[in-house]
Amino acid sequence: MNEKKGLYGIWLAALGIAILLGLFTAVKLFTQGHALFNTNDVIIWSLPLAVYIFLALTSSGLTLLAGVPLVLKVIKFEPFAKRLVFLSAATLMGAFVAIGLELGSVGHMFWYLLSPNFSSPIWWMGLIYSVELVVLIVKFWRMHTGDWHSEFSNALGVISFLLAIIAPLMIGSIFGITESRVTYFGPMMSIYSLVLGLLSGTALFLLYSIIFHKISGDDAVERQTSLYNDFTVIFGYVAGIAVVLSILKFAIESATTVPEFLVYHKFEHAFGAWQGFHFEVLLGLFLPFVLLLIPSVRKSIGGKIVTSALILIGTLMMHMEILLAGQSHPVGPKAEQYPEFISYFPSIWEWLVFVFALSVMLLLYTLGERYLKLAEIP
Amino acid sequence: MPRYAMVIDLQRCVGCGACSIACRNENNVPDGIFWSNKITETVGTFPNVRYHYMPTLCNHCEYAPCVRGCPTRAMHKLDNGITMHDPKKCIGCKYCEFNCPYGVIYFNWKEPHQFWKNNKALFKGGTSSPREEVEKIGAKKTPYFNPERGATLPANRPKGVVEKCTFCDHRVRKGLLPRCVEACPANARVFGDIKDPDSDVTKLLGKFRPFRLREQLGTNPHVFYIRDFNPAQYRPTKGGV
Numbered sequence: 001m002n003e004k005k006g007l008y009g010i011w012l013a014a015l016g017i018a019i020l021l022g023l024f025t026a027v028k029l030f031t032q033g034h035a036l037f038n039t040n041d042v043i044i045w046s047l048p049l050a051v052y053i054f055l056a057l058t059s060s061g062l063t064l065l066a067g068v069p070l071v072l073k074v075i076k077f078e079p080f081a082k083r084l085v086f087l088s089a090a091t092l093m094g095a096f097v098a099i100g101l102e103l104g105s106v107g108h109m110f111w112y113l114l115s116p117n118f119s120s121p122i123w124w125m126g127l128i129y130s131v132e133l134v135v136l137i138v139k140f141w142r143m144h145t146g147d148w149h150s151e152f153s154n155a156l157g158v159i160s161f162l163l164a165i166i167a168p169l170m171i172g173s174i175f176g177i178t179e180s181r182v183t184y185f186g187p188m189m190s191i192y193s194l195v196l197g198l199l200s201g202t203a204l205f206l207l208y209s210i211i212f213h214k215i216s217g218d219d220a221v222e223r224q225t226s227l228y229n230d231f232t233v234i235f236g237y238v239a240g241i242a243v244v245l246s247i248l249k250f251a252i253e254s255a256t257t258v259p260e261f262l263v264y265h266k267f268e269h270a271f272g273a274w275q276g277f278h279f280e281v282l283l284g285l286f287l288p289f290v291l292l293l294i295p296s297v298r299k300s301i302g303g304k305i306v307t308s309a310l311i312l313i314g315t316l317m318m319h320m321e322i323l324l325a326g327q328s329h330p331v332g333p334k335a336e337q338y339p340e341f342i343s344y345f346p347s348i349w350e351w352l353v354f355v356f357a358l359s360v361m362l363l364l365y366t367l368g369e370r371y372l373k374l375a376e377i378p
Numbered sequence: 379m380p381r382y383a384m385v386i387d388l389q390r391c392v393g394c395g396a397c398s399i400a401c402r403n404e405n406n407v408p409d410g411i412f413w414s415n416k417i418t419e420t421v422g423t424f425p426n427v428r429y430h431y432m433p434t435l436c437n438h439c440e441y442a443p444c445v446r447g448c449p450t451r452a453m454h455k456l457d458n459g460i461t462m463h464d465p466k467k468c469i470g471c472k473y474c475e476f477n478c479p480y481g482v483i484y485f486n487w488k489e490p491h492q493f494w495k496n497n498k499a500l501f502k503g504g505t506s507s508p509r510e511e512v513e514k515i516g517a518k519k520t521p522y523f524n525p526e527r528g529a530t531l532p533a534n535r536p537k538g539v540v541e542k543c544t545f546c547d548h549r550v551r552k553g554l555l556p557r558c559v560e561a562c563p564a565n566a567r568v569f570g571d572i573k574d575p576d577s578d579v580t581k582l583l584g585k586f587r588p589f590r591l592r593e594q595l596g597t598n599p600h601v602f603y604i605r606d607f608n609p610a611q612y613r614p615t616k617g618g619v
Binding site: 030032033034035037039040041044045102103104105106108109111112115116117119120121122123126174177178179180181327330331332333334335336337 | 410412415416417418434443446447448449450451452466467468469470471472473475476477478479480481482484485486487488489536537538539591592595596597
C-alpha cells in the first residue's frame with residue numbers, strides 16, 4: 001500500500017515538473033516568439049499542430065464511443081460511458097494546450113468572437129470544439145450527479161455525438177479546401193480525419209483502461225472480459241476501415257504523375273518506407289490490424305495492449321507525416337530563399353509543447369480517476 | 379470605387395530588384411520577409427541555357443483563399459480590391475500563409491528588426507553599434523524607418539502575426555502610386571483602376587495577351603504579366619530528323 005502511495009506521489013511529481021516545464025515553454029514562446037520552433041515560411045505547421053490534431057481527433061473518437069451506450073443505447077457498454085466522456089473532455093483540454101502554444105498571438109483570441117469569419121473552417125473548428133468541451137463537461141456533471149437518461153442529459157449526449165462527427169470533418173476541411181496544396185485538396189482529408197479520430201480514440205481508451213486497472217491492482221479487465229473483447233472487435237473494425245482508406249490513399253498517390261504527389265516516392269519519408277508504404281502505416285496500422293484478426297491475440301490482455309499502443313503511436317506519426325508531406329516544398333517565390341525540399345526535426349521547445357499537452361491531459365486523467373468515480377453506472 | 383490592379387511588363391523588367399528594395403524601405407519590411415519578391419528560373423541544357431526573372435507580390439485576388447480562411451477576418455478585402463491585413467486581429471494561426479497559392483505571405487517568427495537592437499560595434503571605438511545608429515537618427519527600430527507606413531497598419535508589425543504586400547494602400551489613398559511602381563527605373567510596373575476603360579492598366583490588358591499566376595485555381599489574381607524579356611535571335615529553321 002505504501003509502495004503504491006509512493007509511486008502515486010512520484011507520478012504526480014513527474015506530471016507537476018512536466019507542467020512547470022510547459023509553462024516555462026509558454027513564457028519563452030510568447031516572449032521570444034515561435035522562432036524557437038524548427039519551423040519556417042515553408043514548414044509552417046509542425047509537431048505542436050500535429051499533436052493538436054491527434055488529441056482533438058482522439059477526443060472526438062472518445063465522444064463517438066461514449067455515444068455507443070449513451071446515444072445508440074447499446075447498454076452493455078454503459079460501464080465505459082462515464083470514463084469515455086471524462087477522457088474525451090480531458091484529451092480535448094490537452095489539445096487546447098497544444099494549439100494555444102502553436103498560435104503566434106493567442107492574446108488576440110477575443111477577435112475570434114468579435115470578428116468571426118463564417119467561411120473559415122478554422123473558425124468553425126474552434127467553435128465546434130469549444131462548444132463540445134462545454135457540452136462534455138455538462139454531460140459529465142449530469143452523469144456524476146446520477147442523471148444519465150433525463151431528456152436534458154440525453155440531448156447533451158446527442159449534441160456531443162453530432163459535434164464529434166462534424167469536428168473531425170472540419171479539421172479535415174482545413175486541409176481539404178487548400179486549392180494550392182494538391183496533396184490535401186478534396187474530401188479525403190475529412191473522411192480520413194474522422195476515421196483516424198475514431199481509431200485513436202478506441203486505441204487510447206483500450207490502452208488506458210487496461211493500464212489503469214493493472215496499476216490500480218483491481219480485476220476489472222478480468223471481470224469484464226467479454227465487454228473488453230467486444231470493444232476490441234469494434235477496434236478491429238475501425239482499424240479495418242483505416243486500412244482500406246490508407247490503401248486507397250496509397251494507390252492514388254502511386255498512380256498519379258502530379259508533381260506534389262511524387263514527393264512521396266522521390267524523397268525519403270519522414271519515418272522511412274518499404275516498397276512505398278510508410279513505416280508508420282505498416283507498423284502502426286497494418287501490423288496491429290493483422291494481429292487483431294487473430295482471435296487469441298485479440299482476446300489476450302497483452303494483445304490488446306500491444307495493438308492499441310502501436311495504433312496510438314502510429315496515428316500520431318501518420319498525422320505528422322501527412323502534415324509535413326504537404327509542406328515539404330516551397331510555394332512560389334519562397335523557392336528563392338529556401339531549398340527545393342525542406343527537412344524537419346522538432347526543436348526541444350516543440351517537444352516540450354508535446355510534453356505539456358500530454359501532461360495536462362494525464363494529470364486530468366489521474367485526478368478524474370481519483371475523485372470522480374469514472375467506473376460508475378446508472 | 380476603383381478596383382486596383384497591376385500590370386508587370388516582363389519585356390521592360392530588367393530584374394534589377396529596385397522594386398524589392400523600395401518596398402522594404404517604404405513598408406519597414408523585416409529581414410527574411412519579402413513583400414516584393416521574384417521567381418527566377420534557369421531553363422535549357424548547357425550551353426543552351428537562359429535565365430528568366432519574374433517579379434512577384436501579393437496578387438490581391440478577388441477570391442482570395444487567405445481571406446476566405448482567416449478565422450478572425452484579420453485578412454480582409456478593401457472596397458478598392460486591395461487585400462489588407464490587420465495585425466491587431468491576427469491570432470497567428472498562419473492559415474493564410476498555408477492557404478496562399480502564391481507564397482507571398484510571411485510570418486514574424488521573432489521580434490522584427492532585432493539586428494538594430496544590437497549594442498555591439500563592429501570596431502569598438504571606431505564604428506557605432508546598430509543601436510547607436512538608430513538612436514542618433516532618432517528613428518524607430520531601424521535607421522530607415524518610415525513612419526508614413528503607420529497610417530493604415532502598424533509601421534512595424536509585432537512578432538506572432540503575418541504580413542504581406544498591401545499595394546501600398548497608405549500611398550494609394552493619398553493619390554500616390556505604390557512605392558515599387560514609382561521606384562521601377564524601367565517603368566515595368568503599371569498600376570491603376572482596372573474598371574476604368576481609360577486607365578493605362580486597362581489599355582495594356584487589351585493590347586497584349588496577359589497571363590496571371592496559377593490562374594487555373596480560380597482566385598482571379600489582380601497582378602497581370604504581359605510580354606516577355608527575350609532579345610535572343612535564331613536563324614529560321616524547320617529542325618530536322
